[in-house]
Amino acid sequence: MRTPVQHLEPAVRDPRKLRNTALILTAIMIASAVGIFVAYLKLAERQANDDTPSFKGRLDPNQVLKVWRQDESEGDLGSLQGHVYVIAPVLFSDPERWQHTRAVLERLAKKYADREDFHIVCLTVDPENEPPKKLAEYAKELDATLPKWWLAATREESTHKFLKNILRMEVYPHREDGKWIYDGAVVVIDRDRHIRKGTVKMSDRFRTDAKFDFEAAAAWGKEHPVDGDTTRVSRDLEDLLVHVIDHVLAKPVTKQ
Incomplete structure (x- = not known):
């Protein structure tokens, strides 16, 4: 026997209850959003007040570059x-391209002369035309001696890939109209092979990473002097570089 179909009345929704539920859900969403935003601001403020150098990657021990140095010995x-250590991509045959960087490196060499655990590595972007014999000549001009200060060269392809893919430089070295184009910023490597950068406080709550490009800093300072001082930007950037180096020198090797 077929069961008779029951007549179902549609549920009657209480508009007042619906409005109350909607208001409660909206309030919860707003409160959650505000809570997240406040937490973010607190985190940003803590980060802005923290001058610890930031991490920008790490060198893989299996990808570290092997080079020839100014005394024609092999280095790794x-x-x-x-x-x-700091790494500075350079073009030795064009000293004007890195004159401000060179001055900074010379001051670093003097400042840390007694530190056996600090090194400078100048890596030529044109190894084909700047082989070890040439590097020996440049080393005399710079008074760059091993083991403190390396002048290094390797295969062009290896160097360029290392700079772009491993050190994450902004420009892949290349020629344009016969002129080398490359990123000459100084890179700091700590005891655990981390790439480190300084941080600059932009406001009470936010900070940003600093790029140790002393040629760009000198150009900027010349065009935008601070209180008439064209070298202020460069000096501040160098002070920040020294701060980063001092910070990582004070840290021991992390046990792994």
Whole structure:
């Protein structure tokens, strides 16, 4: 026997209850959003007041570059693990392209002359035309001696890939109209092979990373002097670089 179909009345929704529920849900969403935003601002403020150098990647021990140095000996950046060093891509044959960077490196060499755990590595972007014999000549001009200050060269392709893919430089070295185009910023490597950068406080709540490009800093300072001082920007950037180096030199190797 077929069961008779029951007549179902549609549910009657109480508009007042619906409005109350909607208001409650909206209030919860707003409160959650405000809470997240406040937490973000607090985090940003803590970060802005923290001058600890930031991490920008890490060198893989299997990808560390092997080079030829100014005394024609073979060197391996992997051998510097546990030490602190800076890497500066340069074109030795064009000293004007890195004159301000050179001055900074010379001051670093003097400042840390007694530190056996600090090194400077100048890596030529044109190894084909700047082989070890040439590097020996440039080393005399710079008074760059091993093991403190390396003048290094390797295969062009290896160097350029290392700079772009490993150090994450902004420009892949290349020629335009016969002129080398490359990113000459100084890079700091800590004892654990981390790439470190300084941080600059932009406001009470936010900070940003600083790029140690001293040629750009000198050009900017010349066009935008601070209180008439064209070298203020460069000096501040150098002070920040020294701060980063001092910070990582004070840290021991992390046990892994």
